[in-house]
Amino acid sequence: MKGKAWKFGDDISTDHIAPGRLFHLRSNLPEMAKHVLEDADPQFASKMSKGDFVVAGNNFGLGSSREHAPTIIKLAGVNAVLAKSFARIFFRNAINIGLLLVECDTDKINAGDELELDVKKGLVKNLTTGENIKITPLPDVMIKILDDGGLMAHIKKHGKFDLV
Amino acid sequence: MPQTIAEKIISAHGGRAVKAGEFVIADVDVTAVQDGTGPLTVAELKKAGFTKVVNPKRTILFIDHAAPSPRSELSNSQIVLRNFAKETGAILSEIGEGVCHQLLAEKYVNPGEILIGADSHTCTGGALGAFATGMGSTDVAIGMALGKTWLKVPETFKIAVNGKFKKGVGAKDLILHLIGLIGADGATYKSLEFHGDTVKNMNMADRFTLANMAVEAGAKAGLFETDETTRAYLKEHGRGDKFKLIQADEGAKYERVIEIDASKLEPVVSCPHTVDNVKPAAQLKNIKVDQIFIGTCTNGRIEDLRTAAKILKGKKVNAGTRTFITPASRDVMLAALKEGLIEIFVEGGASVQTPGCGPCVGVHGGILGDGEVCLSTQNRNFQGRMGNPKGNIYLCSPATAACSAVNGYISDPRDMK
Numbered sequence: 001m002k003g004k005a006w007k008f009g010d011d012i013s014t015d016h017i018a019p020g021r022l023f024h025l026r027s028n029l030p031e032m033a034k035h036v037l038e039d040a041d042p043q044f045a046s047k048m049s050k051g052d053f054v055v056a057g058n059n060f061g062l063g064s065s066r067e068h069a070p071t072i073i074k075l076a077g078v079n080a081v082l083a084k085s086f087a088r089i090f091f092r093n094a095i096n097i098g099l100l101l102v103e104c105d106t107d108k109i110n111a112g113d114e115l116e117l118d119v120k121k122g123l124v125k126n127l128t129t130g131e132n133i134k135i136t137p138l139p140d141v142m143i144k145i146l147d148d149g150g151l152m153a154h155i156k157k158h159g160k161f162d163l164v
Numbered sequence: 165m166p167q168t169i170a171e172k173i174i175s176a177h178g179g180r181a182v183k184a185g186e187f188v189i190a191d192v193d194v195t196a197v198q199d200g201t202g203p204l205t206v207a208e209l210k211k212a213g214f215t216k217v218v219n220p221k222r223t224i225l226f227i228d229h230a231a232p233s234p235r236s237e238l239s240n241s242q243i244v245l246r247n248f249a250k251e252t253g254a255i256l257s258e259i260g261e262g263v264c265h266q267l268l269a270e271k272y273v274n275p276g277e278i279l280i281g282a283d284s285h286t287c288t289g290g291a292l293g294a295f296a297t298g299m300g301s302t303d304v305a306i307g308m309a310l311g312k313t314w315l316k317v318p319e320t321f322k323i324a325v326n327g328k329f330k331k332g333v334g335a336k337d338l339i340l341h342l343i344g345l346i347g348a349d350g351a352t353y354k355s356l357e358f359h360g361d362t363v364k365n366m367n368m369a370d371r372f373t374l375a376n377m378a379v380e381a382g383a384k385a386g387l388f389e390t391d392e393t394t395r396a397y398l399k400e401h402g403r404g405d406k407f408k409l410i411q412a413d414e415g416a417k418y419e420r421v422i423e424i425d426a427s428k429l430e431p432v433v434s435c436p437h438t439v440d441n442v443k444p445a446a447q448l449k450n451i452k453v454d455q456i457f458i459g460t461c462t463n464g465r466i467e468d469l470r471t472a473a474k475i476l477k478g479k480k481v482n483a484g485t486r487t488f489i490t491p492a493s494r495d496v497m498l499a500a501l502k503e504g505l506i507e508i509f510v511e512g513g514a515s516v517q518t519p520g521c522g523p524c525v526g527v528h529g530g531i532l533g534d535g536e537v538c539l540s541t542q543n544r545n546f547q548g549r550m551g552n553p554k555g556n557i558y559l560c561s562p563a564t565a566a567c568s569a570v571n572g573y574i575s576d577p578r579d580m581k
Binding site for chain 1: 189203204208229240282284298299300301302303310349384526531544549552
């Protein structure tokens, strides 16, 4: 996976990603995706390219349980979200809907850097600076859900939870 | 091995004794969604071919976020929930009945149970000694379809609160203080367990306020031991037989113990745009307030309205400070009517709204204008939360909100005559 880094700060909330003023678009997620992260960076949705990365600081996705938040990030074509840490419900939701999250030291990434993500090797390669950044591995439970294509796909495949 | 409350409840639902850090498939007692998250839950279930829910009498679909609906798209999403209730026998909670977390407490969730709800403030139920936690639409869909969920047993922070609050200071000041202390991600993935004399002497309303905001420190749950106060609350709400003693074991392992002396706290306010940006109300007296909102799952209970009414009685809200008051449920509204509180509010120039989430979620009922300041008893002040990223939201207790409504500026309730 290769793409460009879009840099955000700490505490990017679900209101930044999928705000309440767009509540009526929850039944039309492709339309809502055109506004993804608009309140954190008004340029992002219109200027990003498919395959780019969202790169943030601590506590990305704090706030609401709205699954629409990770869903529109995925629908917009973002490859993965890289952050120093994620809020709990967002973390679960993203994996459930098949959006890849990467916990790593994002201070080593600047806005506009070209990144290559190698999940198997557990590395983010910053092609602009030449630096390799180590990824904190996901729990096995979440890798299983991601590998099956999300939680609903996991349940359909196994007929039950097959995680523990 | 001695266990925390979270370890105990999850063990009882997972078929084996578990400790923090373990993963477990657990039985779920109650599932809930609201009109913002539920339509996606229904869509996911239908897409996967699920036509039934395992426990319809304990599956509740709340219409509270856009209540009443301000737009046709939202009205159509609400029809999805109404139809799903008819198809499956799940319980529908209609417009006007109130905020999901208040109703879950009043009617549906009991000590020792596991509740998963597609709303982040589902943790409110922890005040009743239930492991109540917020998840997304798909997690709750699976909970509805299979009666199970997966959980990582959380590590626990023990929050030990002792001492008596000073006049004008209360549970909301305590929880804002705690979040200011540990940060908006200070307890990510953790369970908060509230202990100490202050907590033991608290009524249920205040315990709900504390549990409600556990998620604002990143926590998965905010848990309380049950006692005679819990028993009386359940009895009052027709569920006296559901009381169960829930206690942490002596010697349970806590990742962190935080001691707070309640007598040293003062009225505080969370400033824009994060809940952990906490300052004393006394330092914010030059901030003019355009809108006051008293209500929500955090502070829309009858006890909160009594506090506000006591301050507003015989007074008028400031001409430049529109004031909205929203009881958290129909029962709260009825009690406020019977006690004459609504009359005090309306005579004082405030307006009273339909029980529901109202302006807190930025959908309707009080969207801010550019540059405007709202002081609210809600739980969140993120940029854009109240429908406009150019609005500024401050969070406080019902007492601070009511005093500020009269003065038109952020006020310390201890200064009120």
